[in-house]
Amino acid sequence: MTEKKVRELPPLKDAIKGKVVTRYAPEPNGEMHLGHAYTAFFAHHYANRYDGTFILRFEDTNPKQAEIKYYEAHRESLEWLGLNPGKEVIVSNDIPIFHEKAEELIKKGQAYTCTCPVEEMRDLRSKMQSCEHAKKKPEAIMKEWNKMLKGEYEEGEIVLRLRGDMQSQNAVMRDPAILMIRKDAHCLQNRKYNVWPLYDFANAIEDKICGVTHVGRSAEFDTRIELQNKIRELLGLLPQPHIFHYARFNVIGSPASKRKIKPLVEEGKVEGWDDIRLVTVKGLKKRGIVPETIKQIALEVGMTTQPTNIDWSLISATNRKLIDLSSNRYFFVPDPVILFVAGLSEKRVKDIPLHPDDPKRGTRKIETGSFFFIPRSDYDKLKKGQEFRLKDLYNVKVINKKADLNSEKDLPKKSAELKNLLKKYPTHLLTEYTDEELKPGPKIQWVIADSLDTIDVQVKVPDVLFINDVYNENSLKIVDGIGEKAIASLKVDDIVQFERFGFVRINRKEENKIFVNQAHK
RNA sequence: GCCCCGAUAGUGUAGUUCGGUCAAUCAUCACGGCCUCUCGAGUCGUGGACUCGGGUUCGAAUCCCGGUCGGGGCACCA
Numbered sequence: 001m002t003e004k005k006v007r008e009l010p011p012l013k014d015a016i017k018g019k020v021v022t023r024y025a026p027e028p029n030g031e032m033h034l035g036h037a038y039t040a041f042f043a044h045h046y047a048n049r050y051d052g053t054f055i056l057r058f059e060d061t062n063p064k065q066a067e068i069k070y071y072e073a074h075r076e077s078l079e080w081l082g083l084n085p086g087k088e089v090i091v092s093n094d095i096p097i098f099h100e101k102a103e104e105l106i107k108k109g110q111a112y113t114c115t116c117p118v119e120e121m122r123d124l125r126s127k128m129q130s131c132e133h134a135k136k137k138p139e140a141i142m143k144e145w146n147k148m149l150k151g152e153y154e155e156g157e158i159v160l161r162l163r164g165d166m167q168s169q170n171a172v173m174r175d176p177a178i179l180m181i182r183k184d185a186h187c188l189q190n191r192k193y194n195v196w197p198l199y200d201f202a203n204a205i206e207d208k209i210c211g212v213t214h215v216g217r218s219a220e221f222d223t224r225i226e227l228q229n230k231i232r233e234l235l236g237l238l239p240q241p242h243i244f245h246y247a248r249f250n251v252i253g254s255p256a257s258k259r260k261i262k263p264l265v266e267e268g269k270v271e272g273w274d275d276i277r278l279v280t281v282k283g284l285k286k287r288g289i290v291p292e293t294i295k296q297i298a299l300e301v302g303m304t305t306q307p308t309n310i311d312w313s314l315i316s317a318t319n320r321k322l323i324d325l326s327s328n329r330y331f332f333v334p335d336p337v338i339l340f341v342a343g344l345s346e347k348r349v350k351d352i353p354l355h356p357d358d359p360k361r362g363t364r365k366i367e368t369g370s371f372f373f374i375p376r377s378d379y380d381k382l383k384k385g386q387e388f389r390l391k392d393l394y395n396v397k398v399i400n401k402k403a404d405l406n407s408e409k410d411l412p413k414k415s416a417e418l419k420n421l422l423k424k425y426p427t428h429l430l431t432e433y434t435d436e437e438l439k440p441g442p443k444i445q446w447v448i449a450d451s452l453d454t455i456d457v458q459v460k461v462p463d464v465l466f467i468n469d470v471y472n473e474n475s476l477k478i479v480d481g482i483g484e485k486a487i488a489s490l491k492v493d494d495i496v497q498f499e500r501f502g503f504v505r506i507n508r509k510e511e512n513k514i515f516v517n518q519a520h521k
Numbered sequence: 522g523c524c525c526c527g528a529u530a531g532u533g534u535a536g537u538u539c540g541g542u543c544a545a546u547c548a549u550c551a552c553g554g555c556c557u558c559u560c561g562a563g564u565c566g567u568g569g570a571c572u573c574g575g576g577u578u579c580g581a582a583u584c585c586c587g588g589u590c591g592g593g594g595c596a597c598c599a
Binding site: 025027059064065121171172174180181182199203220221224245252304308317320393438443445498499502503521 | 522523524525526527528531532533534535547548549550557558559560561562563591592593594595596597598599
């Protein structure tokens with residue numbers, strides 16, 4: 001096996017070995033998706049490369065949004081991805097620090113309280129005009145600030161604004177609000193605080209508290225660099241961290257953002273955040289995509305500043321190569337019909353390899369009789385008189401495509417089980433044994449039908465969720481079929497290949513039925 | 522509307538910093554051959570791209586200007 005040349009990310013600017021600190025900073029209000037995973041991967045990757053520290057930081061400064069279950073969700077997903085943080089930080093624990101820093105700005109004359117209604121503030125900002133509140137005396141500002149902290153204002157009544165630059169081309173610089181009143185209970189801090197920092201303020205300071213040296217994030221924050229740098233500058237929090245941006249990653253046909261996934265979950269168009277059609281980390285896991293695939297694709301795509309639209313085939317192909325050698329092969333027949341082989345009285349016992357390219361994996365024994373299941377799709381293609389091979393067994397020839405094995409005479413005595421199966425699967429094919437010789441021609445997948453020494457299998461087969469932005473009604477197919485007995489002893493999370501069908505991950509087991517998800521062909 | 526950012530095959534990328542070695546890399550994809558007791562893997566081959574217009578230059582994917590297209594931002598969300 002030749003080692004594929006691995007792409008490497010560009011070096012980090014001013015990176016000193018041992019001193020690099022990076023962070024992955026999600027808001028705990030939804031499951032981790034591919035975009036998050038890439039951000040986390042890059043941060044982790046660079047921290048490792050320079051023997052630095054990778055921090056998981058929860059940006060939970062909006063009590064309306066933060067939910068306790070999502071803290072855990074991010075931790076779990078990171079662990080599964082193998083991106084373990086060296087340190088975890090919860091931003092809402094640092095609210096007192098933000099209050100302190102805000103006060104410092106007020107004392108320096110760099111911030112003021114403002115009671116403009118939202119619309120008015122927005123309007124004035126777009127017109128590059130200050131409001132009268134900007135002219136307030138320092139003592140008045142400090143007085144109002146203290147009232148804010150004590151909870152004497154309602155939400156929306158007042159904010160603390162930074163003295164930025166009203167004439168700036170960059171609209172975020174025009175005296176942005178940096179702290180606001182929030183009265184909702186926070187999932188961790190409860191009602192301890194009335195004043196909460198907004199994103200830019202919290203982020204600028206928190207990166208410094210954490211000692212973050214290099215920040216990689218998605219490009220929507222491009223215009224905030226100036227603001228965040230200014231906040232740090234005013235507070236003497238220097239030097240500035242290095243910030244690099246990259247554009248959004250899209251998978252064609254799969255909504256990437258929480259904003260788009262949430263409604264799908266709520267409308268029941270998907271089965272939950274971990275639906276196998278979604279590119280959430282849990283969805284990918286459930287489908288049978290391995291962490292290494294996600295990392296390899298992140299590396300392949302890199303940190304481009306142009307939006308990317310990855311095709312599912314890239315994910316499938318990458319994943320297939322990674323799991324191919326480690327996935328055992330099993331026999332599975334989707335949508336089965338029953339086949340009888342005449343002219344052969346003795347039973348056979350075959351040793352069939354678990355992997356065609358790796359004999360060391362060994363074999364499993366399968367005892368065959370005269371009754372088999374074969375896929376309907378193969379059955380449909382067969383013609384009377386045609387010869388074909390039962391894969392790994394022998395050759396047979398079609399006698400009657402529309403046989404009724406219930407009434408057919410000259411069949412060996414049928415067990416009660418078999419009689420039931422014949423009724424349950426009413427399409428019957430009558431063939432006769434010809435010979436053993438392996439020759440060119442169709443090879444058909446089979447599972448024994450003489451007894452119940454098999455297992456019922458249900459497969460979920462995912463397809464793209466959206467085609468040209470329209471929800472794909474057929475994005476999830478349920479395929480029922482029958483698998484060989486060995487499948488029954490597989491464990492949940494095992495990834496195997498059903499031959500001539502595709503790679504699947506074992507999702508759930510019941511007493512005599514197993515539920516699997518198809519990752520891809 | 523205003524402000525940023527970007528543009529290499531269907532898709533993802535390499536090359537752009539420092540113009541010639543680029544009739545453009547690798548992968549995916551599609552098609553065909555070989556191999557294989559899978560529709561998987563492997564292997565060989567074929568197909569397909571420098572957004573457009575102008576400029577600089579002996580020479581432009583690479584530098585400059587303009588257009589077009591795409592993405593993002595302009596919150597008392599993050």
